[in-house]
Amino acid sequence: MIVRFCVLFGCLSCVSSGIVEPRCTRFEYDERLLEKAIRMEIRLEELAKTVENLQTENKNLKESLNELDSIKTELKVTNTTLHRLEETVDINSASTFALQDGLERTRTALNASTAALDLFQVKHKDPRPAFLAILSDDINSTTEGQTILFDDVVTKIGSAYNGKTGTFTAPIEGLYLISVKITGYFKSTASSGSINQYELKKNDNLYLRLNVNVNANTHSYDSSSVVTVMVLGKGDRVNVESVYSEKYVEGSERNTFFSGFFIE
Incomplete structure (x- = not known):
């Protein structure tokens, strides 16, 4: 991506110009990406195990x-x-x-x-609803109030989650476990840093807030995640929205996702 190239080129330029302590190195950049990929793989394995247990229960x-x-x-x-x-x-x-x-x-x-x-x-006539949806590509510029469309539906038990609208609609009343992870990326258009804010909403009302803090001077990537339980009535809607415009959401690395399942 152009933004990543600019950040890396800036770091190399600092080294070539004789500055002793550059702000970032390619090694550090790759190391952070590897750490995030490992954490994401561990989280996906946990979710896969949860789905396997749900299938056994069903x-x-x-x-x-x-x-x-x-x-x-x-x-x-x-x-x-x-x-x-x-x-x-x-x-x-x-x-x-x-x-x-x-x-x-x-x-x-x-x-x-x-x-x-x-x-x-x-x-209990139907299997317990469960889903895991991942953002399949980057969002280069959000708009205020935009619903994040987690379009790659990896796990789907029942039809409660709609990948085209990014909304989960509770099929039955009960207690649900909901989890969200948002990964942001620093945009060169910001002068120093960027606070990216997102909201987990229930029926268009704020339920929980996620803050992603990215800064080219310290780290280009940052993630915010939340795992919570929600009491939902039949037909209640849950989705994730961007609070600000012109924010960058990382999706190509499969580290931004939305998931949930019925507990009881």
Whole structure:
């Protein structure tokens, strides 16, 4: 990139002009990039492990749902048997009244159990939603209020995340884990340094803020990340926006991403 070449050329010029302590070296620049790449690889491995665990949980959940179907069938048969038994007793005897009371209690408990099973199946019918989306290319100049489009969807369980809009929409109510990492790059148009600010938003309202501080005098790259839990209702939206215009977001090195999954 032109910006990186300018920074590197400036460093080499300082050395060739006889200045004893240049502000940066190519070795230091490559070393920082390598460190960031290693951290990114470790983070991606952790996310991949999380997705693998979620897939295992989904498999176990499906088996549990099959068992619940069998239990519901047995409950229906038992309820039918109770109805037939009630029809055969003598409602005029004292023992019948006691039996009827017991039957009503049993029927109430069965109905409550059936309702709880139905609710559980509705809530856990589909696999737990999860996603990991990476910014596939650099954003050379942001605009104020711009939604960052994490367009390379690496992991997608369910259809809650839209790579074309950069928005995650909660499919069910519950607790979600959300993580964001933004990597900025120093632009030569800034006189000394640049504060790049981004916001994690819930339904267009600020939830958390990320600050990226880049400066050609110290470091051209800087990253800001956040991992948080969010209580979301069905249909709630989560996205990441740029606060300022003309900011540079690094994407070609695959170190800017947005991810999340349903906890419970």
